[in-house]
Amino acid sequence: MAVAAAQGVRLHHISRETSDLNRLGTFYQEILVFERIESPKFPDFEVVWLKLDHIYLHLIERNPQSKLPEGPFSAPEGCDSVDPKAISRGHHLCFGVSNFDSFVQKLKEKGVRTFETTRPDGKTKQVFFFDPDGNGLEVASC
Incomplete structure (x- = not known):
């Protein structure tokens, strides 16, 4: 049996x-209740680091020289005009919540456009939406 190249691997x-x-x-912070934590000071760009339990999200100032698009979708002023049904099944982050119905209500109160569905097993509810930069998000019931 081969020894794995990496041991103790976890999402950082x-x-x-x-x-x-x-x-x-x-x-x-408002939608998924991440907490802003101390961020390092880099000389060439700004960052904001967020934490939720054991999940860390690093927001990094976009490199103006980058050839990458603003986000996976190009909609003016965020992505309100893009249908959340269009989120690619292979390009999104998913979080789980225990208060799914009230969470979806909060999204709607904030004017976030959503697409709701239930997995084929009928056990898990899902809501799809975009963050302000057009990154696809899914939140599932736990």
């Missing part, structure tokens, strides 16, 4: 590049 953090750190940070 997720990074998202953005042109507006405060807007994106506030979104994740």
Whole structure:
């Protein structure tokens, strides 16, 4: 039996590049209750680090020289005009919540466009939506 190249592997953090750190940070703090934590000071760019339990989200100031698009979808002023049904099944982050119905209600109260469905097994509810930079998000019932 071969020995694995890496041992004790776990997810360390997720990074998202953005042109507006405060807007994106506030979104994740208000919608998914991430806590803003101390962030290092880099000489060439700004960052905001967020934490939720054991999940770390690193928001990084977009490199203006980057050839990458603003996000997976190009909609003016965020992604309100993009249908959440269009979120690619392979390009999104998923979080689980224990208060699914009230969470979805909070999204709607904040004007976030959503797409709700239930997995084929009928046991798990899902809601799909975009963050302000057009990154696809899913929240599932736990």
